[in-house]
Amino acid sequence: MKPIDYIKRQNMITDVLKNEEIDMLMVPPSINFFYLFKGYLGLSERLICGILSPSEDSILIAPSFEKENMQIQTTFDEIVTWKEEENPYLILKNALSSRPKKIALEPSTPFEIYKRLKHQFPEASFVDAGPIINEFRSVKTDEEIQRMVKASEDTATGIASALDIIHAGQTELEILKIVQDQMTLNSGETGWALVQIDENSAVPHGKASDKKLKLDSVILIDAGTSCDYYFADITVTSVHGKPSQEFLDVYEIVEEANNKALEVSKAGVPAEQVDFAAREVIDKAGYEKFFTHRLGHGLGLQVHEEPYIVKGNRKPLVSGNVHTDEPGIYIPGKFGIRIEDDVLVGDKSKRLVEFDRYLWK
Amino acid sequence: MKPIDYIKRQNMITDVLKNEEIDMLMVPPSINFFYLFKGYLGLSERLICGILSPSEDSILIAPSFEKENMQIQTTFDEIVTWKEEENPYLILKNALSSRPKKIALEPSTPFEIYKRLKHQFPEASFVDAGPIINEFRSVKTDEEIQRMVKASEDTATGIASALDIIHAGQTELEILKIVQDQMTLNSGETGWALVQIDENSAVPHGKASDKKLKLDSVILIDAGTSCDYYFADITVTSVHGKPSQEFLDVYEIVEEANNKALEVSKAGVPAEQVDFAAREVIDKAGYEKFFTHRLGHGLGLQVHEEPYIVKGNRKPLVSGNVHTDEPGIYIPGKFGIRIEDDVLVGDKSKRLVEFDRYLWK
Numbered sequence: 001m002k003p004i005d006y007i008k009r010q011n012m013i014t015d016v017l018k019n020e021e022i023d024m025l026m027v028p029p030s031i032n033f034f035y036l037f038k039g040y041l042g043l044s045e046r047l048i049c050g051i052l053s054p055s056e057d058s059i060l061i062a063p064s065f066e067k068e069n070m071q072i073q074t075t076f077d078e079i080v081t082w083k084e085e086e087n088p089y090l091i092l093k094n095a096l097s098s099r100p101k102k103i104a105l106e107p108s109t110p111f112e113i114y115k116r117l118k119h120q121f122p123e124a125s126f127v128d129a130g131p132i133i134n135e136f137r138s139v140k141t142d143e144e145i146q147r148m149v150k151a152s153e154d155t156a157t158g159i160a161s162a163l164d165i166i167h168a169g170q171t172e173l174e175i176l177k178i179v180q181d182q183m184t185l186n187s188g189e190t191g192w193a194l195v196q197i198d199e200n201s202a203v204p205h206g207k208a209s210d211k212k213l214k215l216d217s218v219i220l221i222d223a224g225t226s227c228d229y230y231f232a233d234i235t236v237t238s239v240h241g242k243p244s245q246e247f248l249d250v251y252e253i254v255e256e257a258n259n260k261a262l263e264v265s266k267a268g269v270p271a272e273q274v275d276f277a278a279r280e281v282i283d284k285a286g287y288e289k290f291f292t293h294r295l296g297h298g299l300g301l302q303v304h305e306e307p308y309i310v311k312g313n314r315k316p317l318v319s320g321n322v323h324t325d326e327p328g329i330y331i332p333g334k335f336g337i338r339i340e341d342d343v344l345v346g347d348k349s350k351r352l353v354e355f356d357r358y359l360w361k
Numbered sequence: 362m363k364p365i366d367y368i369k370r371q372n373m374i375t376d377v378l379k380n381e382e383i384d385m386l387m388v389p390p391s392i393n394f395f396y397l398f399k400g401y402l403g404l405s406e407r408l409i410c411g412i413l414s415p416s417e418d419s420i421l422i423a424p425s426f427e428k429e430n431m432q433i434q435t436t437f438d439e440i441v442t443w444k445e446e447e448n449p450y451l452i453l454k455n456a457l458s459s460r461p462k463k464i465a466l467e468p469s470t471p472f473e474i475y476k477r478l479k480h481q482f483p484e485a486s487f488v489d490a491g492p493i494i495n496e497f498r499s500v501k502t503d504e505e506i507q508r509m510v511k512a513s514e515d516t517a518t519g520i521a522s523a524l525d526i527i528h529a530g531q532t533e534l535e536i537l538k539i540v541q542d543q544m545t546l547n548s549g550e551t552g553w554a555l556v557q558i559d560e561n562s563a564v565p566h567g568k569a570s571d572k573k574l575k576l577d578s579v580i581l582i583d584a585g586t587s588c589d590y591y592f593a594d595i596t597v598t599s600v601h602g603k604p605s606q607e608f609l610d611v612y613e614i615v616e617e618a619n620n621k622a623l624e625v626s627k628a629g630v631p632a633e634q635v636d637f638a639a640r641e642v643i644d645k646a647g648y649e650k651f652f653t654h655r656l657g658h659g660l661g662l663q664v665h666e667e668p669y670i671v672k673g674n675r676k677p678l679v680s681g682n683v684h685t686d687e688p689g690i691y692i693p694g695k696f697g698i699r700i701e702d703d704v705l706v707g708d709k710s711k712r713l714v715e716f717d718r719y720l721w722k
């Protein structure tokens with residue numbers, strides 16, 4: 001696959017910093033750190049912080065014993081290190097050639113790190129860097145789409161294989177493990193999954209339990225594996241045997257809502273319109289109160305990211321956005337049906353992967 | 362095992378809030394949320410926030426479609442929900458019976474959440490709740506120690522089993538998977554691991570790679586599985602065959618440093634003294650510059666937490682602290698040796714698990 005160009009990403013950001021008169025961007029380990037500087041680092045109590053500014057070299061602040069490791073894993077012009085007994089925030093301050101007045105801070109930065117930075121730079125104003133970075137992250141490049149197509153294919157195939165080998169008597173937790181294993185067999189990366197059986201499927205985001213699959217059980221599998229850390233997010237709702245007439249009736253409505261949303265999604269359309277399109281189908285069928293969540297969300301390095309497909313988000317979609325299309329009808333005490341695809345926005349939007357969902361046939 | 366008493370934990374915190382004249386504590390999903398309110402929830406773009414105050418009932422703010430799920434997973438007096446198209450920060454504000462003047466914020470709260478809270482409560486001062494919560498979290502109760510002993514036993518046994526079945530030709534990544542699987546066989550929970558072979562072991566925190574195990578390779582395994590989310594953190598450095606004389610010489614020094622630190626660790630001793638004790642052994646042996654990190658860190662719901670065993674931390678240890686004891690000597694281009702135990706502080710501190718480490722014998 002075509003490699004990711006981190007320097008290009010950094011340059012896009014520094015151009016914006018310049019335009020917005022922001023002196024620097026500070027980025028502790030996070031998805032945005034990975035997006036800009038390559039290292040997929042965990043956040044810990046030891047300060048690591050990447051710094052970009054319009055006029056200076058990029059700097060990484062890191063523990064001295066991790067220097068070699070950081071040289072391998074990240075991409076900076078300069079690495080400034082601190083020793084275990086030193087104050088890393090003071091080292092950071094001293095590493096800068098000037099006193100920043102306006103600092104953009106990575107949005108997931110822990111409050112305790114912000115407080116310590118504020119202590120070193122009491123006169124600086126701190127703004128949320130989220131909007132700046134998301135503007136780029138939400139528009140996928142060809143390199144990114146390649147990875148997301150592969151992740152989607154591996155996920156769809158993994159779910160289908162799992163449905164093929166599970167059997168009555170297995171629990172949600174056991175099936176969850178099977179789904180993860182089947183996806184990983186394809187992708188070589190780990191993945192996440194939700195597995196919900198019968199009435200449990202009526203609780204969105206419910207945790208897998210010891211509930212067992214039976215003959216003719218409804219089974220909802222919401223899962224995703226990744227490719228180079230780019231995620232897929234697909235939901236299949238199936239029946240382990242013969243579906244009831246009620247299930248088939250509701251399935252048809254959710255399927256129509258899913259198709260309708262795909263039809264409406266395209267560059268230039270306000271995000272909320274895509275939600276409205278699916279909701280209209282479900283409302284008309286009389287299931288209004290059982291579609292309890294937004295239609296979808298953007299997808300990429302995170303399973304939830306911009307653009308959000310929700311009432312109130314009037315921002316137009318743009319080519320290169322990838323969003324989920326996941327209408328659902330959840331009937332308490334009975335079952336829930338969700339059909340979820342990952343959609344690439346263009347003049348005509350399309351699913352990242354097409355596959356046969358009628359797995360009970 | 363004895364169940365965890367969440368209400369007791371909440372009461373301990375509200376007593377402190379009262380004493381410090383803090384109007385409320387706000388806690389988005391995090392380890393501290395789990396510690397106080399039971400739900401092991403992921404942080405997402407949808408606001409979830411637990412609120413404790415000295416005078417009011419505990420409140421959870423959560424998306425309406427997750428209400429049932431939250432009732433199952435968490436423990437609050439009241440759950441206030443918001444709909445997908447609503448502003449959750451406004452709902453939060455309106456749910457409070459008074460305007461807080463001083464708010465303690467969970468330390469890992471993302472900057473973007475802090476900014477939105479600040480926007481709703483512009484006149485409130487926000488303080489870091491970390492010190493308040495850590496004071497309790499760093500002192501383990503019997504219920505917690507039970508769990509940590511089991512996690513340590515499962516980790517030690519898992520590492521030993523892995524060392525028993527690996528063979529030359531396998532890569533670090535393959536062995537990592539074996540270590541995780543062996544630990545999970547014991548604990549039923551997942552775990553993390555670092556596996557480093559030969560010269561790679563000289564890079565602390567280095568990532569597992571395709572490097573292969575050979576006959577007489579040095580292999581460093583740093584791993585931990587959990588019990589009810591309480592972690593262990595154990596490092597074994599071994600040789601897959603016959604150790605060199607240099608390895609044996611260095612091993613003896615690291616072992617002595619590890620034993621010396623255990624001897625010095627006890628209630629009332631400033632944390633840094635435990636670091637000094639181990640460092641003195643290594644310094645005297647002439648390996649000063651190869652022991653590049655602090656001696657250890659606290660352990661519990663997080664793999665790194667208070668108390669940190671590092672120069673500069675003069676806070677006395679107290680009975681019930683659990684900390685790692687992990688001296689290491691890292692010789693670039695050759696090998697690294699780290700011996701890591703988890704130590705329970707008391708009048709006489711002791712390891713959570715004792716096991717035979719001479720795995721090359």
